[in-house]
Amino acid sequence: SYELTQPPSVSVSPGQTARITCSADALPKQYAYWYQQKPGQAPVVVIYKDSERPSGIPGRFSGSSSGTKVTLTISGVQAEDEADYYCQSADSSGTYVAFGGGTKLTVL
């Protein structure tokens, strides 16, 4: 099955920049999406189509893509950004959806 690889954890101090990466073979062909999930809540999309930000998502969230890697960047991290973040994409044929394993962002 298709796999996306994320680091299990990232830690930053408030006000710093957090970067979460996601790697997979088909990312040059398929867009990536990023979801934020806080405990006891459903996921919320924070970035779609690699770098687009939905309305209502703060401007400190941004996304970028380079080859087989995509990156979620949170600039000026706030305590409320502490959550699990998941990347999601599809295989090269667009048949199968897949999630990364998730990254726990800790705000120190």
Add this chain to the structure above:
Amino acid sequence: EVQLEQSGAEVKKSGESLKISCQGSGYSFTSYWIAWVRQMPGKGLEWMGNIYPGDSDTRYSPSFQGQVTISADESIFTAYLQWSSLKASDTAMYFCARLRYDSSGWGLDYWGQGTLVTVSA
């Protein structure tokens, strides 16, 4: 406003059957795929499969093929996830989400609140 409303929590015994639901509103239900996502306790998100209510075209993750059945009733804007014989390892939160295609990309833009399924041995 797009909304996906899921059925309530379930407590079942191993070997029992179960069908949970996800009702869409605020958009054209037959024009978007609905995906099901599993989250086991303390674990990550897993795509199970998705259905296009317009024609009932269904795709399953290889990990879930044969383990569950995804269906939909377009007349009541509802998608379903069902098990014929539950196992304790099916204990998890199950989310439905609207899956949209954005030219070379599949993304989940709206999510249900989740249905907690607890299966005792």
